Amino acid sequence: MSNPFTMGHNLKRYLNLLWQSIVFWSVALACFAIIRYFGLEDEDGITVIDDIAGTKGFLKPLASFSAMGGVLGILYASIDFLFDKLISKRLSLGLMLVTKTFIEFVFTIAVLTLTATIVSKVFTFVDFNVEPGWWLREKMVWGLLFYLLISSLVFSIIKIAVQRFGRGVFLKMLRGAYSNPKEEERIFMFLDLKDSTTIAERLGHHKYSQFIQDCFFDLNEVVLKYEAEIYQYVGDEAVLSWSYKRGLFNSNCIEVFFAFEVKRASRNAHYLEKYGVFPEFKAGMHGGILMAAEVGFIRKELAYHGDVINTSARIQAECNKHNVNFLLSEKLLNDLGVKKSFSSKPIGDVLLKGKQKEIKIYSIAHYDQQIV
Structure with a gap:
């Protein structure tokens, strides 16, 4: 039975x-129409038929290419999504790229053929002879x-950059927002394998690496829903981060932990069968x-500096004890406020490693769990 959470x-x-x-492919194909057709009538030695001469005539190829870009956008998005969900973990990166490129090429030719057929019938300025292999001659x-x-x-480069730096961060880095150190209020979670x-x-090291891959694959399945950014992977540890506002909203910074637990639990049989743990x-x-x-400079990245990160790591180290x-810290719990979806229990004042002043920390459990 399908999980409603996963489906949603x-x-x-x-x-x-x-x-x-x-949006991207509509704009990209509109740009192609501009490069290809705009201002042709003003070029020396080029004769342009009346249908596409002038600004009004230029709107016809602009509309055609933009519409074709929209159709390609739908197809490419569907192919990318299906590959990420069903195939990305089964094929090597190189084989996946070749396979996906071939499929996209086939669909692109199909869309071009459909567009050429429609354009030939609707507009008088073009007459494509659309027959098998027509695109080889054009x-x-x-x-x-x-x-x-x-x-x-x-x-692809834009998507990789956004995935690498997080939503919103990439645009800020493009405009140089972090060229000079910038003060921010953020929440950090250190998530470590017990x-x-x-x-x-x-x-063994090989199967253990596969085990960690599976765990972090499950983590990636839930982080976007709770607006978390994955700041770092360090061995078997992941560091999640939120802007303070996003982390507090709907208790995102709390709920992501329990959503990760639910996701792993749904694959309990897989873990036990493959790894025995x-x-x-x-x-x-x-x-x-x-x-x-x-x-x-050689490898540029966004880094955070401050006591918040050190304190988060030290709090996580107290879990075993x-x-x-x-x-989590008392300060963060107070800012979150009382929530019906989880309960808290005071651990007391603890002196974290490397600290000179004690800090109050609390354990957290979901409403359907019990803190003992």
Whole structure:
């Protein structure tokens, strides 16, 4: 039976990818029409028929290419989504790219054929002889295919950059927002695999790496719903981050932990069958003001500096000592307020490693769990 949460999450991911793809490819093909047709009548030695002469005539190819871009956007988004969900983990990166490129090429030719047929019937300024293999003889089609290839590379680079830096961060880095250190208020969660050393010795380094891959694949399935950014992967540990406002909204910074537990539990049979062990994670969380800045030159990335990160890591380290899975600071709990979806229990004042002043921490459990 399908999980409603998973279905809703997948639909949201698909719709998000869909609108981005439609907008990008509509704009990309509109740009191609501008490059190809706009101002042709003003070029020496080129004769342009009245249908596309002038601004009004130019709107016809502009509308045609923009509409074709929208159709391609739908197809490309659907192919990307299906590959990510069903095939990405089964094929090597190279084989996946070749397979996906071939499928996109076939659909592109189909869309070009459909567009050429419609344009030939609707507009008088073009008469394509659309028959099997027609696109092999059309030089303009090969020029368009080359343009689509370059545009696809640009789109892929943009997606990779957004995935690498997080939503909103990439645009800020483009305009140089972090060229100089910038003060921000953020929430950090350190998420670590319990009994990692024992599991690693039991599985061996190769199978253990696959085990970690599976765990973080499940984590990636839930982070977007709760607006979390994955700041770092460090071995068997993941560091999640939110702007303070996004983290507090709907208790995103709390709920993501329990959603991750539900996701792993839904694949309990998979973990036990493949690895003979089910992964349990512990988390520590804190929030406050810190500095954000671009660092590096050969490899540039966004780095956060401040006590918030150190405190979050130290709180997570207290989980084993108090035999709990989820701890957070009193400050963050107070800012979250009382929520019906989870309950809290005071651990007391603890002196975190490297600190000179004690801090109050609390354990957190979901409403259908019980803190003992």
